[in-house]
Amino acid sequence: MECEHCHERPATLHFTQYAHGKKHVQHLCHTCAHDLGLIEANDHYPIHDLLSDLFKMNSALSNSQRQTSARETKTCPTCQMTYTQFVKHYKFGCKDCYETFSAELEPVLKRVHNGNTTHVGKVPKHQHAHVSKLQQIKMYREQMKTFIEEERFEEAAELRDMIKALEQTEPNVGEAE
Incomplete structure (x- = not known):
């Protein structure tokens, strides 16, 4: 995208202004933005x-x-x-x-990333069930580990059985883990 002011250099800065309920966007190069007084000469952050x-x-x-x-x-x-x-x-x-x-x-x-360290984006439709099953198993394993540390063995055994049941449903479709 080229600068809307000089039409010579690429636009590297994008200014959005709202006036009287209308949105106005300007796409400017660094030089023109400085010349128009929108930024200081050294006002950049690579x-x-x-x-x-x-x-x-x-x-x-x-x-x-x-x-x-x-x-x-x-x-x-x-x-x-x-x-x-x-x-x-x-x-x-x-x-x-x-x-x-x-x-x-x-x-x-x-x-x-605001505290997020795992990707929770889109999953291909044909793998959605498989990926959600893997996430469920991972969550159960983490809970089971906590229960074992807290010596809540009955609850840990229930989770173990749930994990086994999940692992036995649906054959391994390109196991991700």
């Missing part, structure tokens, strides 16, 4: 800075220097990337980095 601030907040949240040094020396066993390198470039070296650095990523993802 994604790199956003990510940097989020990960700095995560680092600031740790109270112990020992935790910070352990985080800095944590290395992915597959690609040898360190957490410090990740924070510098905001790119993982391989798929195993996600698991290696999951403890450091979870607080950041929770802040970014």
